[in-house]
Amino acid sequence: MTDSNDQIVASNPFATRFTRPGALRYHFAPEVGCDRLLDRLAAEGWRGAIVGPHGSGKTTLLSTLELELAARGRVSHRVTLHAGQHQLPYNATHRAADPRLVLVIDGYEQLGVWPRWRLSRQVQAKGWGLLVTCHSPLGLPVIHHTTTDPELAVILVRELLGGYGEFISDDDVRRAFAEQEGDMRETLFTLYDIYELRSRATKPR
């Protein structure tokens, strides 16, 4: 069998593995830091919402905050709701009362009005905190609005490329960002395709 390092499958830096929340860190604006957001959440009795459009970094921010919640002695329990999931899974709220627990719900807008009202009562009765992501406030105090801009996209992409930027230029990033109307997730997926196209064009077959 032939043996050459050229034949090793190279990673695409825009693959989910590198871009998923947790792998990619959240970039705070200079005036807003993680500590300030958690102070705001604590001041609201550990109840709050991260609000922003699709692909603006809500889940990435959530992942960053969850790590810091642990550092502050809180225990987080994350539930992710997908499109059409209007009820919480059974095990999400069938837990003991615990003043340290913060129930984290990613995709809170999926819940109907009645499940949200019921959840609010359960959380209050059990002394839990509630931190959610959603597209509009939905009755919870907003601790942060996530936004994106083309220069943030350029910074993120430079981080992902880690100095190997031969296939993707800053202009590619700005163009993809504009095409995807500021949705960072879709921008990175667009760049995945461009990277595949250009890296394959230069690879020996």
Place this chain on the structure above:
Amino acid sequence: MSDPRVLILFEGGQRTYRPGEMLSATCRIESLSLFEPKAMEVSVLWHTEGKGDEDLAVHYFNRVSADDEGAMELRRPYQFQTRLPNSPLTYDGIIVKIRWCVRVRLFLVRSREIVAEQAFRLGDIPAAVLVVPK
């Protein structure tokens, strides 16, 4: 003080294997004398990579811990071998890839971790060809 460096060396410099072939490799940690290692985990695994959810399976795993008489072992080159399975074969697809690698995770004090990876190929499936409509 720079972090210890993890080197993964395939025997004979081999990087492509046939299904069922034996993979032999050595993991060596450089500058470890300056650090207090707690454990090292060596795995041979495959994972998918692309735009969607990832899949992963571990084919070989071994943990050497400083607790169970392994403190000295951690400072020596760690040699291992494993017979590779028949599938899944390495695949360089466009929307999904299958990558095989040796992964070493070194645990240091104060919850610090260093992860090193070295990819290799299993099988000889040609890479997908991207056809761009004219």
